[in-house]
Amino acid sequence: xxxxxxxxxxxxxxxxxxxxxxxxxxxxxxxxxxxxxxxxxxxxxxxxxxxxxxxxxxxxxxxxxxxxxxxxxxxxxxxxxxxxxxxxxxxxxxxxxxxxxxxxxxxxxxxxxxxxxxxxxxxxxxxxxxxxxxxxxxxxxxxxxxxxxxxxxxxxxxxxxxxxxxxxxxxxxxxxxxxxxxxxxxxxxxxxxxxxxxxxxxxxxxxxxxxxxxxxxxxxxxxxxxxxxxxxxxxxxxxxxxxxxxxxxxxxxxxxxxxxxxxxxxxxxxxxxxxxxxxxxxxxxxxxxxxxxxxxxxxxxxxxxxxxxxxxxxxxxxxxxxxxxxxxxxxxxxxxxxxxxxxxxxxxxxxxxxxxxxxxxxxxxxxxxxxxxxxxxxxxxxxxxxxxxxxxxxxxx
Amino acid sequence: xxxxxxxxxxxxxxxxxxxxxxxxxxxxxxxxxxxxxxxxxxxxxxxxxxxxxxxxxxxxxxxxxxxxxxxxxxxxxxxxxxxxxxxxxxxxxxxxxxxxxxxxxxxxxxxxxxxxxxxxxxxxxxxxxxxxxxxxxxxxxxx
Numbered sequence: 001x002x003x004x005x006x007x008x009x010x011x012x013x014x015x016x017x018x019x020x021x022x023x024x025x026x027x028x029x030x031x032x033x034x035x036x037x038x039x040x041x042x043x044x045x046x047x048x049x050x051x052x053x054x055x056x057x058x059x060x061x062x063x064x065x066x067x068x069x070x071x072x073x074x075x076x077x078x079x080x081x082x083x084x085x086x087x088x089x090x091x092x093x094x095x096x097x098x099x100x101x102x103x104x105x106x107x108x109x110x111x112x113x114x115x116x117x118x119x120x121x122x123x124x125x126x127x128x129x130x131x132x133x134x135x136x137x138x139x140x141x142x143x144x145x146x147x148x149x150x151x152x153x154x155x156x157x158x159x160x161x162x163x164x165x166x167x168x169x170x171x172x173x174x175x176x177x178x179x180x181x182x183x184x185x186x187x188x189x190x191x192x193x194x195x196x197x198x199x200x201x202x203x204x205x206x207x208x209x210x211x212x213x214x215x216x217x218x219x220x221x222x223x224x225x226x227x228x229x230x231x232x233x234x235x236x237x238x239x240x241x242x243x244x245x246x247x248x249x250x251x252x253x254x255x256x257x258x259x260x261x262x263x264x265x266x267x268x269x270x271x272x273x274x275x276x277x278x279x280x281x282x283x284x285x286x287x288x289x290x291x292x293x294x295x296x297x298x299x300x301x302x303x304x305x306x307x308x309x310x311x312x313x314x315x316x317x318x319x320x321x322x323x324x325x326x327x328x329x330x331x332x333x334x335x336x337x338x339x340x341x342x343x344x345x346x347x348x349x350x351x352x353x354x355x356x357x358x359x360x361x362x363x364x365x366x367x368x369x370x371x372x373x374x375x376x377x378x379x380x381x382x383x384x385x386x387x388x389x390x391x392x393x394x395x396x397x
Numbered sequence: 398x399x400x401x402x403x404x405x406x407x408x409x410x411x412x413x414x415x416x417x418x419x420x421x422x423x424x425x426x427x428x429x430x431x432x433x434x435x436x437x438x439x440x441x442x443x444x445x446x447x448x449x450x451x452x453x454x455x456x457x458x459x460x461x462x463x464x465x466x467x468x469x470x471x472x473x474x475x476x477x478x479x480x481x482x483x484x485x486x487x488x489x490x491x492x493x494x495x496x497x498x499x500x501x502x503x504x505x506x507x508x509x510x511x512x513x514x515x516x517x518x519x520x521x522x523x524x525x526x527x528x529x530x531x532x533x534x535x536x537x538x539x540x
Contacts, residue, residue, distance in 0.1 A: 306431050308455035312407065325431060325455070334431065349431040382413045384435040385428055385453035 004318045005364045009296055009357030010152055010180060011322060015246065016205040016358075022249040023207065026242040034239050035228065044241050051248025055212055058255040059197065060188035067213050067231050068244050072179040074224070075198035075213040076103040076146075078235075079175040082221035083144045083196070084111050087173070091141030097121045097129050098340040100148055103198075104177050105336070108146070117141070126288040127156035127341050134163060142172050149178035149197075150185065153324055153337040153353060154287030155297025157185065164193030173219055179203055179211075180294060183254035184262060195219045199251075201243070205358065206250030210243030265356050266295035268365050272354065273298050275369040280376050282389075284347065286338065296356040299324075301338075301347040304386025305379045310352050313375040319368055324351040346385060399456060400490035406460035411467050414449045421517065423509025425502050432458040432499065434506040436466070440514055443473050450506070457489075457496040464488050465503035478511050478523060480504060 032041035034048060049063070056063045069075045084094055096108050098120045112118045119137045121129045129147060138145075145167050150157045160176055167174035175196035178187060182197075183204040189197055196219060200211040215221055215234075227236025254261070270290055276298070277283055286299040302310070307325025314321055324335025325348070333339075334348035343351075354368070380386040399407070421438035432454030439447035448470050450462040465485045469477035482500035486492045492500060505525070512522040 304453065306454050306458070309407070309459065312404075312456050316408065344428075345431070346428040349428070382410065382451050382459070383453040384424065384433050384451040387451065 002318070003367060004320075005360075005367055006320050007354040007356060007360065007364075007368070008320050008322050009360075010203070010294075010353065010355035012202045012208065013205045013357055014359075015202070015207050016250060016253060018253065019206055019246050019249045023242040023246040026245050030241075034241060035230065044239075047241060047245050047248075048239055051244045054248040054252045055199075055214075058183060058187075058251050059214055060190050061214050062217070064232075065214055065217055067215060067235050068239065068247070069211045069213055069235065070209055070240070071202075071211040072101070072177065072198050072200035073103040075200070075211050076101070076175075076177055077107050078213055078224035079196045079198060079215075079221070080104065080107045080111065080144065080146060082224050083173050083175065083219070084116055086220045086222040087143040088116075091139075091143045093117045093119070093139050093141040094144045094146070095119045095121065095134065095137050095142060096146040097123060097148065099123055099127060099151055099153075099337045100146070101152055101177055101179070104146055104148065121147075123156075123340050125342050126292070127151055127154050127286075127337070128288065128292075129158060129163075131159060131162050131166065135166065138170060138172065142170075144173045144175060146175040146177070149176045149181040149187070150294045151287070151337060152180050153335060154299045154341065155180075155293035155355075156288040157181070157292055157294065160194065161192045164195075167195070168193040183251050183258060184294060184296065186258070189214055189216065196221070201247035201250055204250050204254040207243050207246040210240050210247045212247065261358065262295040265360065266290065268360055268362060269296060269298055269356055271362070272356070272365045272368065275365070276300055276372065279369060279373045283376075286341065286343070286351065294355075297353070298355070299351060299353045301343060302350045302352065302376050302380075303346055303389050304383045305350045305376060307349060307351050309379050310350075310375065313379065314372070317371045317375070319371060321352055321354045323353065325349045346389075398493060399460075402464075402488070402490045403457060403460040403492065406463040406489065407456040410450075410459055410463040412449050412463065412470070413451070415451065416447060416449050419510075421510040421512075421514025423506050423511070423513050425505035425509055426454070426458075428453070431455065432502055434458065434462050434502050436462075436506045436510040438510045438514055440474060443475075445469055445472055445474065445477055454499065454502075455496070457492050457499040458502060460489055461485050461492070461499045461503040462506070465500075465507060469507060474511055474514065477507060480507060 030043045034044045052066045055066045108118045173195045177198045179200045182199040195216045197214040202208040225236045284301040307323030324338045338348035416437035419437040420440040424435045426433040435451045437449045448466045452462040482504040486500040
């Protein structure tokens with residue numbers, strides 16, 4: 001049982017050794033405060049600007065449109081609160097979706113509690129919003145649309161370019177939480193008419209605690225972090241220099257190998273999905289088909305089983321995954337994403353997310369495929385729900 | 398998060414399965430909350446001589462079922478009725494607060510099975526005590 005298979009890359013990645021090496025000098029040798037004007041801090045100022053350029057290059061933005069933050073959550077908070085607050089004289093309506101990450105969802109609910117009207121768009125069975133629903137939801141009070149690029153649980157990608165084109169035409173700011181997508185799938189903020197975009201370094205082999213918000217030049221947004229004059233006066237606090245350097249190194253490295261990495265990881269994911277669907281009866285793949293979802297994401301429901309037991313049984317076999325089951329989350333409700341795509345409570349409770357990454361091998365996938373079916377079978381055999389499910393199927397046909 | 402006892406009873410649950418033609422059978426919980434517990438009893442001369450369970454639920458639900466069945470096996474029906482959820486949780490060296498309802502579920506499933514047994518025998522059913530302190534936290538269980 002010494003084998004360890006990490007399949008939770010969507011939760012976080014390891015920090016790549018070359019990224020750690022790039023960061024190291026900025027902890028010890030080059031520790032000066034970038035705001036200090038002496039020459040000792042010059043290297044740090046240059047390092048920040050070099051990282052900013054790397055982020056801009058990957059997104060198709062210009063350097064002046066990239067602002068470093070403490071991560072995806074802060075970027076989302078800034079985008080939503082900043083745009084809503086700044087434009088409140090124009091209108092108080094915000095549109096988002098039911099399947100956003102809590103960083104957007106709870107921020108939108110906060111806006112709701114503070115005088116904004118928020119529309120939460122539903123999604124189809126594969127997790128996609130409809131452009132028609134969006135068009136119908138827009139009013140002359142709409143100041144912001146926030147739709148995630150790709151979903152963190154089920155991997156489904158949204159029609160971002162179409163949403164962007166529509167919002168641009170209407171003069172409405174369009175924000176996308178692209179935390180799961182950046183450096184893993186192609187993004188071009190100009191071609192896709194994206195006004196604001198959130199990203200986080202630890203989803204692409206960078207360090208935790210650092211992210212960025214792209215703000216297109218001309219977008220009206222309030223300052224979120226007040227204080228000193230850092231980030232051209234728009235985001236105060238002494239720059240996290242090692243983190244920013246790490247983010248720059250990680251995005252350059254990961255985006256540079258995106259095509260080959262995504263192809264390899266996508267093949268392994270397809271192998272995993274095919275293997276699971278073939279070897280486990282009554283398994284369901286949640287989310288969109290291959291090609292319309294993140295290449296590294298697989299999400300299943302196994303009726304009759306509760307997700308936490310799956311995670312613990314897999315843990316016992318050295319496999320690390322995650323679930324949308326309520327029991328694992330500390331709350332008592334299953335994943336809002338799985339409920340939004342129309343799963344029953346039973347199906348949502350029995351979900352398993354496996355997300356692949358740089359160190360995933362074919363051998364790992366084979367190991368999962370040799371382990372998971374036995375675990376599912378074992379837990380189903382002791383489940384009264386599974387028994388009822390089988391009976392209802394016999395009775396029904 | 399879990400005690401070693403919980404993990405042991407989760408990984409090696411005791412008394413899993415069904416009893417054919419049981420003297421009593423009872424169920425508690427619902428799929429909406431993510432846990433269902435079903436208890437089968439064999440009763441001879443007012444003593445629970447065999448007990449089996451099937452549970453859909455998280456690790457603490459499975460461990461609570463396993464421990465509860467261990468605790469009432471060989472006991473009289475009345476002794477089994479008096480098994481509290483707290484005793485189940487204590488025997489497991491405790492459960493995280495958010496999982497205490499799993500021990501309640503075990504108590505309720507055993508009560509349901511005992512009352513089913515009493516009904517089968519033409520005896521009056523016994524009255525359940527409520528678990529207000531946990532009902533609040535997990536109201537939909539009892540709805």
